[in-house]
Structures are given as structure tokens and as C-alpha cells.
Amino acid sequence: MAKRKLNVALIGYDFMGRAHSNAWRQVAHFFKDVPFEPVLKVVVGRTEAKVAEARERLGFEQHATNWREVLARKDIDIIDICTPGDSHAEIAIAAAEAGKTILCEKPLANNLSDAEKMLAAVKKAGVIHMLCHNYRRCPAVALAKQIIDEGQIGDIHHYRGVYLQDWIVDPNFPRVWRLEKARAGSGSLGDILSHTMDLSRYLVGEPIAVSGLLKTFISERPLPDDPAKRGKVDVDDSAQALVKFANGAVGYYEGTRFAPGRKNYNRLEINGSKGSLVWDLERMNELDVYIESGPLSGFRTISVTDGKHPFMAAWWPPGHIIGYEHSFTHTVYDLLRAVAAGQQPRPNFEDGLQNQRVLDAIERSSITGQWQTISERQIG
Amino acid sequence: MAKRKLNVALIGYDFMGRAHSNAWRQVAHFFKDVPFEPVLKVVVGRTEAKVAEARERLGFEQHATNWREVLARKDIDIIDICTPGDSHAEIAIAAAEAGKTILCEKPLANNLSDAEKMLAAVKKAGVIHMLCHNYRRCPAVALAKQIIDEGQIGDIHHYRGVYLQDWIVDPNFPRVWRLEKARAGSGSLGDILSHTMDLSRYLVGEPIAVSGLLKTFISERPLPDDPAKRGKVDVDDSAQALVKFANGAVGYYEGTRFAPGRKNYNRLEINGSKGSLVWDLERMNELDVYIESGPLSGFRTISVTDGKHPFMAAWWPPGHIIGYEHSFTHTVYDLLRAVAAGQQPRPNFEDGLQNQRVLDAIERSSITGQWQTISERQIG
Amino acid sequence: MAKRKLNVALIGYDFMGRAHSNAWRQVAHFFKDVPFEPVLKVVVGRTEAKVAEARERLGFEQHATNWREVLARKDIDIIDICTPGDSHAEIAIAAAEAGKTILCEKPLANNLSDAEKMLAAVKKAGVIHMLCHNYRRCPAVALAKQIIDEGQIGDIHHYRGVYLQDWIVDPNFPRVWRLEKARAGSGSLGDILSHTMDLSRYLVGEPIAVSGLLKTFISERPLPDDPAKRGKVDVDDSAQALVKFANGAVGYYEGTRFAPGRKNYNRLEINGSKGSLVWDLERMNELDVYIESGPLSGFRTISVTDGKHPFMAAWWPPGHIIGYEHSFTHTVYDLLRAVAAGQQPRPNFEDGLQNQRVLDAIERSSITGQWQTISERQIG
């Protein structure tokens, strides 16, 4: 029996657009119980020639240059927003008003005010909304969540999350848009510390106070289009925070693009009263687990590739690893199931707003030199 | 400008069929310079209902139950053989006679005689033929090949290759077809030691003599369809060999399914006169390299995920790993380029035959208790 | 030619006393160029029977119960202080007044005021004084120092140091003296974060401001001598700090005894503009180094066991590792060389005082919720 088709419109076709479109293409080939057949209907971008090429390469049926016209189409079910953060609010609010299911790449917005408006819009419209923090759906992270929820490592005392990269350590690396506050909102803070922080909210609980430290090591860089000239870097190169959680745990967040050799080192360590967990995105198929059990205790490296592990029954036999992009496939799989169930998936725009509150507090703390508190969120 | 389409017929749709069909679906979405557009035209299997379901799930346009009829079709360009080894010869020879490009999953055949006939058939027909030993196209393995070819580790003295799994260590695991000599040809020898050995031929050179040891730990197991009854296991549970290479290097091969905790541990270590290389499929995106360079020498772990590394420009930014199935995507990418260039890809049926000679020698050595020599191969 | 003998008096014979006495016993057997022959003359403790037993076990010639009488002896050259921190000041000041060379186990004192008095006393007396922060003399740490000083990793941007243990995570672990502020001064802060911080001063430079967070997870525990009763824990279970260094680097310190599975995980990571360094005490013979060098870059694991590496010519051939206690042997080796040269070794009491200033600032910051600045130290 053929499944009902859902038509997807993708806005933006760069790095994230490639990852999302792969997820839409692949999900039904591997997850037998996916409740709909997603159709890659239309990809949207500003430049006709480029978006036409993206259509062909990414496997969409159509391309378009005006996202508002696409939102107006009756045949479009899902809007997938993969543009830079400064345009998320405008698109998402319009998509909500058009009654579409929305998948929005993180960060939800570049500032708190926009994030609040976006949440209000989707609530008012009553649409399904999801924030794409794909790392929650790496199987090893989902397994960590299970282990914690089952109480296997006891009450959590410590969270230690760092996201280290090295791509701008060269002072001659150009002043790209990600280094402009007006476009990117922030630097490492919103781009990568945000992942570390989102994972802490998923695995540990709500942060209630932070002491932050943002640092810009290189304040001017060559302009991308005119390397003879230099432009100002007005975002953070590195971001750090001490954290107090509602449940009494304490933590540390860090994001930096100045760690040579760390390509995509999104690493977390959690210490509970009975055990510990360690995960690193560069070895994303592994979870290191310590559970106190006498003289033979030790950190064990679990190859999270077994059919018994989260999401893995869809893929290959044990020991056959999956890649980065599969985390997006798992995200759209869960979104489609949420649509079928008529329930909001997690993380959604409420998470996006709460995430923005935490990032905002870290930034304010870095300016004031004072701890900042974060109001505890309610999800209805 | 649209690329010319090549129509693919896939014979077999199980584990390997899933991996191959994914490769055909994905290759053009990631490799911009792929010279053809492959079309998943028809999937072939014995059981109508099952193959119909496979068609939908794997994304083929059509399905069929008679492979001979499919071979007779003019519109089919490529035959991709993913059936068990005992049917490879019949299908491949017929495909060659039909003038098709052939991709054949390893092992080429279950015995030496079949392998010889297959090579003769493709040579007579003058078709493009490729053997799918996908691990040659893991980026880290391809990088190892570059490093060796550039002389960076000098002359090779040692090859140490083991392929360890654990899926039949439980004596109550059933006597599946892979444990029957009539179906599978051999056990760990042909299934996994064959990979270790093929990688040695790729990276080190030709083995010229072997001393082999095959062992069956559990000689009877419950029958899959009637667990109250037991059937004989007449293949090897583990296979080992000492190896002499033509270039003076010495080596060791092992394959076993009796190594608890080793899920897919296809590991090799190569020691040359100037350095060493280590690779492990369970961390397939990493290559460990030692090059002697004074007091700061050490094994370095290269994250083989950079656009400068083999195949990786097609995928994600540095540090974003790829999965097992991507090695098949790289295989069909290279096959399509070989078709465009009118050249035989490697490994091809000549390699398949030579591989079979080595496996055959290991088996004979295990029986006779004597070293067996392997004639050096010529590839014209 | 026999070397001149120096007579050592050891005050305290517990864990640290065992480690120091081993160093005095061993140093001349391995370091041929040690300029004196140290003699284990007298061990001092409060309880006659216990100290008599310690004399025999640790290999001292004599034992004593009154340290003031020992300080008054003309034949004693070196006073080695291994008592708990609350008695360091009294003993060290008296030793200085008696004109002895002093080796004092860290922390220099339990508070800033005592540390200042101690430094004043040794300066006034003009004696040689050394603080025992033994980890500076793990060969891998000394190699890290060389690499940094040679500029091989460029300007330093990040220091990340954690010292994790797990020995009090059980709430029923007793309220030992280390958990009493009056005896121990602080908890993880002075005991283990202090090592992390001292290593940052050695390898990176002076911290000038900190934001601290101390946390006590378990506020009452069974009393050691009467487990039916409970006593208050008034020190920190975990301590954390954000750090700004004088040279523009930013950092993070953490010490905790609540990390299951981390037995003695004193780990640091340093990121510079050209490379990175990682070290972990649990694998103390290894240093991980990344130096950017093109497509074959990767973290390399150096086995710091070669005669070319710091201190290692005294020990075994490459690959034969040394143990924890050897770091103390290296410390007394360097102390004896400093005595011969008539120069103050490092770290010395000036370092001890500066260390205390940093710990003090972290504690104050944790109370006030404000960043605290640390005056830059001068060493004359």
C-alpha cells in the first residue's frame, strides 16, 4: 500500500541544504515504518542559475527563487529552512501563517526577540514545528539519553561539553559572513557552543545560571572579495561558560574555532553518582560508558551500531558505522512520525527559544562580568 | 547539460543489494563529475512478492524474477551481481556474453575453476568488469595507498591483517547458509579473510606462498528451520595464514567469527623501512601513520575527512565522518569513470581470480600441512 | 670519587612521605650526574611506634618525634615537609631560620597569609626552597614545555585543564580530614585543581583573572571514627574556574572527586596558533601533539620514553614506561642540582605564594559571583 506523500520545500541549498535534502531522499529507503513518503518538491534560492543547479544535484523536482510564492502553494506540506540565521524569523513566521509544518535549522534565530516571535507564530498557527539540532539523533547520543533516563549512571553531578574546531586559526583566513555579527548573530557561541548547550539540555536538564567569557583573538581579517582590505571581526572566536543546572549539577560549555587538530570535536562527558558517559562526534558511532562494578570496572567503548541501539535497525549489521549525515535522516524520520501522531517533536521552537535565552545570558555575562540567571522554561 | 543515462540491473537485494543500490542512488548527488547518470532500472530476485517490495524500498523502477530475461534486454547497460557466491559464475558469464558492463560482489566465485571461466568470458566478450572489494575505496585505505606509492614509509617489511567478528560464537547460533560449504564455498576464509588478503594485494603486493590453518570450533549447529535438529558445519570458523610476498615482505592473514567484542574489526598494520600504517574498519575514517622524524615521532591519527583526501571533496567539511556504505558509492563512481574512459577498473575479474588462487592455496596448505606457492599473476 | 653526602630529614611519612623517601633512595642509582649523595637520615612523626615502623619500611637511619629537635641538628642539610598543609608554615619558617634547604610538598600553605610569611622567611634566611609540584617533572610535561618554548605550537590561545577523581562519590564515604576546612584548607580546589593550575603557570603563563564556582554535593558524611554520627563537609567537592591569562590566552580549570571512572585523570589540552598538546596523567608517559603540516596532519602519540626526552636517559630503553613516583625522583634530582648551582629551583615558594593567590581568587569569586583579578607576580 502506497504511503501518503508529503511535499517538501527546501529554502537554502548550501551545506545544510545538502544535508537536509539527503535526509529527505534517504529516509524512506531505510526506515520501513516511516509514515509518509516525502517528496523533494521544490528547492528555493535567490540566484536562478545556482538554484537550478542545486535542484539537479540534490534531486528536487522544481526550483524557485521566491520563497513567499512557494509558501503560498497549496501542494507544499513541509517548509525546511536552511538559510543563515538572520532570515529564519521572517520565513518561519510566514510559513506558520501559511499553515505549514516547519523544520528550521539551528539556531532558531539570531536574537531573543526574533525567537520569541517565531514561537508565538507557530503556537498561534497550531502547526508542527521542529528545530534541527541533529546531534540529538546520533545513535550514541540517543543511547546516552536512554542510559541516563534509566538511572544507570545515577544523579548527574557534572556536564563537560566542548565543541572544538580549527578552521579560522590562520589570521589570513578571510572575514566570511560567519564572522560578522549582523549576519551570524555570534561566532562560536551560536554556531557550535549552541550544540554543546543543547545537548546538555537534552541529557542533563535546564541550565539556570551562567558565567560567560567570549574572546576574539583576531580582530581584523582580509575581506573575502578584496583580500587587500581588512574587515572587522565583531563576533567571538571562542566562547566559554560555567553553568549551574536546575537539578544541582554543575557544568562547563566551550566552543572555539582556534583548536588546531580538532576538526569537529564535539565532545561531552557526564558524571553521575553511579557512572559516567563520554561521547565525541569525531567518533560518533561510539559511546564510552563507565558504570561502577568492582575490580573489573572501566570505561567501555560501545560500538553503537547494533540493531538494538536507537535508529540502527534501519542500517547495517553491527560494526558497520554510519556517517554524519545520518543524524539528519533520523531527524526527518522523527519529524514525519510526529506529523503522523499529531504531536510536537523535540527539539522544537520552544527549545529554540530557551536555547536562545541561554546563549543570550552567556553573552550578557561576558559583558557584565557577572553571573546571569535563566528563567526555567515551561513546555506545555 | 544532462548526462547520458546508464541503466542498472541489480541481481539480489539482500545486505549487499541494499548497499549497492544505495551507491547507485547516491553517487550522482555527491560526485559532480560522475560521467553518467545511473538509473536504477530493475531489481531481480527469485520471489515475486519479496522482489516487488525490494523494488519499492530500494528505489528501482521495475522488478523481475528471471535474470536471463533481464540480461537479454537491450536497454540494460550494467549488471550488478549481489547474489551468493555459488551463482556468480553462471550470471556473470551470461552477462558477459550479453555484452554488459559487470559489477560483481566478492568473492568472484566459490572455487578456482569458476573464477577462471568467468575471467575467460569477460575477456572474450571484451566487456568492462569490476569486482566489488569495497574496502579499497574507504578514503583512509586509498590514502594509505598514496602514502605507500609515494615511498613515504619506504620498502615494506610486514603486513599484518586480521578481520575479526563475533556473530557465531554462541554454539546455538543456527547453521545458516554461510556455514555450508556447498553454498558459501568456505567460512571466514572467503567471507572476511578474503578482504584482508585483497587489501594486502592492493597495498603491499602479490603473495607468493602461504602456510594456512583453518579451524572449525563448533562442528554442529541447530538448523535454521528446525532448531530441534542439528546440521553439520563444514566450513572454517577461523582461517589464518603466514604469507611471503613477491617483494620480500612477510605477512599474516586472519579471519574469524569467534572474537567477542570485535564486530567488524578489519584491521591492518603495515611496517616499512621508514614508517608504519594502521587502519581499522570500525574507525574507518581514521588512518594512523608513523613516519620516523626524531624525538617528536609518534603514531598520528589522521582524520581522513578533508577535501584533500581521496573521495572526500564530494562529502562534508573536515571532521564530519562518512559511513560504511559510502565505500560502495566510491566503487560505482570509479566504475562509471572507467566505463567513460574505456579502461578496466581495479579490482576486476583478474584480481578476483588471483584472490581465489590465494584462498585456494591457504585451504590446500591447511590440509597438507605444507607451504603452498602461488604463481605470480600478470595483468595485461 | 665519592660524592658529598647531604642528610635529609623527612617530616611526615604517609602517602607523600612514601613518595618522597622513594625519590631520595632512588635518585643516585639512576642519575649518574647527581651532584650529591642524599642520605635518608631521619624520619619524623608524632607517634613513636608508627614512625619507628616507617623508618624501617622507608629506609631511614633514624626516627624522631620532635621536629624542632631535628631542625636544631647541625648534621641535617635538607628538610622535606610532607605533613598536611596546616602545619607547613610553622615547620618551614623554623627550617628557614635554621638555615636548611627546604622541599615542601604542595600546597605551600592552607591560606594566603601563611604563604606570604613562608616566602618572607626563606628570603630572609637566604636558603634554597622548593615547592613539590611533581607533575611538572613528568617527562611528557617537561617535553610539552620544550615544545612550547621552541615556538612549535605558536602563540597559545587555550588552556583546558581538568583533574578528575572519583573516590568520594559514594555518600557513605567517611568525613576524612581532607573534607574539613580547618585541616585541609579546601577540597578539590587545593588538592587537585591546584595541580591543573600550577601546570598552566608552567606551560602557558600567569593567570590574571578568574571566575570561580565551588560546589559541595554531599554536605554531611559519616564520621571516620564513629560512622553512626555524621559530620559536616565544609570544603568543595568540585571546583571550576574560567581563566584569563596575561598573554591573552583563555582557559578553564576543574578539579572534582565526583567523576566515576576517572581515577587520577589530570588532563590538559593546550591550543596554540600552530598546534596543540594533550597530556593525561593516567597515561603519563605519552604526549599527544598536533602540528599543522598539510594532509597528513594528525594528533601524534609520542611515547616519551626515549633517551632524548627529558629525564629519560636515566631509565630504560624506549617503550619501557616509568611510573608515578618517578616524577618525585626527578624533583629531588633537580633540587640537588639547584643546591649545587646555588640557584633557586622552580617551582619554589614564590610559585607557592602565587598559586595560593590564584586559588584564593577562585574561592572569592565563587562567593561573590564576580570575576577576581590576580596581581601579576614578580620573581626577582
Added chain:
Amino acid sequence: MAKRKLNVALIGYDFMGRAHSNAWRQVAHFFKDVPFEPVLKVVVGRTEAKVAEARERLGFEQHATNWREVLARKDIDIIDICTPGDSHAEIAIAAAEAGKTILCEKPLANNLSDAEKMLAAVKKAGVIHMLCHNYRRCPAVALAKQIIDEGQIGDIHHYRGVYLQDWIVDPNFPRVWRLEKARAGSGSLGDILSHTMDLSRYLVGEPIAVSGLLKTFISERPLPDDPAKRGKVDVDDSAQALVKFANGAVGYYEGTRFAPGRKNYNRLEINGSKGSLVWDLERMNELDVYIESGPLSGFRTISVTDGKHPFMAAWWPPGHIIGYEHSFTHTVYDLLRAVAAGQQPRPNFEDGLQNQRVLDAIERSSITGQWQTISERQIG
């Protein structure tokens, strides 16, 4: 109460002599229950000046140049033989005839005939005899033995032992005595493969048949004393063997000095029916253990540094590692306990003889190209 003193005479003071003398010096300082107080009475060597220097450096009371005179002394209790293998037989037989307790560094002898005579001599004399294969007493190896004996990994199917070094990979490395058959007996075979093999006998059981392969990569090298001239290398650079054990397990041994980056890589992996063990001398304080236990199974890394682990109560708190030389301290500790108990320690000269039989069989197999059987040993 003072313990009875046992006087030790050490024959040979090079690398092994240094390691043994350290053990004799240290054992009573750490093991409270050692039943005797060993006295470093006399060190013996051929060259007066050198042995006098060794006496001072190693801490012996006396030195001597004539070992026969030392053997004749009534006050000597233990003869510790640390000379090259070609003199073991003569010294050990004389020591037995003199009624001394004997500790003999491995290999027991350079050939089978000598080993047989040595065993006959100690049996006839009724003395305590021990072979020093120190790696049996690395705590992690002793823990592995416990785990196996308790049945925790079930019946053993596989042993994989390699001992890799790299110190002669440079063709200009001189033709030292270890590369002369007349002095050393063999190359990697007796020097390092012998450790791998001895550990298999300790942990798995008796090997009963081997297929061996010895290889010499560099057949001539500069003479140490006259580098302009070249001398023949007549020992193996690398040695390999396939192994059948009496209990049905199969195995692999390898020793080589041609593995760049492997400094002292004595690694073993054992696969049983319920689990696996991995150990590597370069990280000698760790044991990796896999025990099948459902979805959270994984190789766990045990820090074998806890007081509950073998030998470790004598040393430091958990996580504080010990070094290479401690394995010798554990060896003499067990020897002294065996003397007190009047029982033969293991390994002893019977093990030495059996070890020699296995090495002999590997060498013969390499020459004949045929499997060689080894008679099963009896220990009475």
C-alpha cells in the same frame, strides 16, 4: 622483629642487571609481607673497573670478577643470572651444584641441550629455581590470568601475540652481539617472540604444534668496532608462527625489530567463548576486557592500579601508574615467598626448557617448511 637476611649475588650488570638490582633494592620497601630482607651483597662482572662502578651505582656492598669464587661463598644465598644467554648454562649448573637458590633471566639457554642440562642440575640439587619472564607479573597480566581462571571469558579459541620493536630497522645500525647467532642464539625469536610465547603458555595453555617463518631483512651490517667493515647477520630479524594449542585454541606469535613506531609493543589479544582480553606493554597498567552482556557491551579499559588488583596494594592509590621495572620487583617478591614456602615458583627451569622446545620447533619449521609438533610438558 627483623626479618632474616638473604644475600644476593648478581652476575651481570647491564640492562637486566640494572632492572634486577632495582627489584632487590625496592621489594622490602613496598611489600610489607616479604618474608626475607634481601641484601645486595655482591655484583659480579668481568672487568674490574666497570663492575666496581656498577657496585656503587646499583647499591651492592661488594663487587667481584670471578663468579666461581662467589658461588663458593657460604654467605651467598641467591644467585641472580643476568648475563647473555650463552653463559647461563655454565653458571646455573654450578650454582645448583653449590646449592644456591637461582633466578635466571630468560631465555633459560640458547639451545635445547643446554636447557635440558640446566633443568637436570637444579632437580638433582633440589634447589629453588626461577626463570625471569617478568611480564607475567605486570599486574594487568596477572589480572588477565585471574579472569581466565575464573572462567569469565569462557573457553579460549584464539591467542594473538605480537612483540614489535623498531631499533634495527636502519640498515646502518651496527652488527651488535644480539645479531650474532653464536652469542644470542637467535634474533627476535628468542629475544621477544619468546615473551609472547611464554605469556601464551601462562594464559592459554601448552602449544602442541607450530608452523614457523623466520626472516632476515638485512643480511650484513657495519661492525660495531669498525664500521667500515661489514659483518654477517645470522639471526632472524622477524619471527612468526601459527600455533595449535593442546586445548583446541589456535594462535599466532610474532616478534620483529622492524616495526617503525613500535618501541616495545608487546601486545596480546585472547578471544574466549564469552569474552576477550587485550593487553599492550606500552600501556602496561591497562587491561582491555570485553564480556558479552547485551546492548551496553564494549571493550572496557581497566586501570589496573587499584589495591584490589594483583600486586597493587603495595604501591599507590588508584590511577597512579607503575613502571616497567616494577614487574621485576614483583618477580623477586614471589621468588622470596616461594623460598619461604619451600615451593618452586613459576615460571621455573621446567618452563624454560619447555619454552626452548617451542622456540626450537618454530626454527625447525621455518627451515623444513613443515609443521612441527611439541611434546606436551609435565610438571611434577
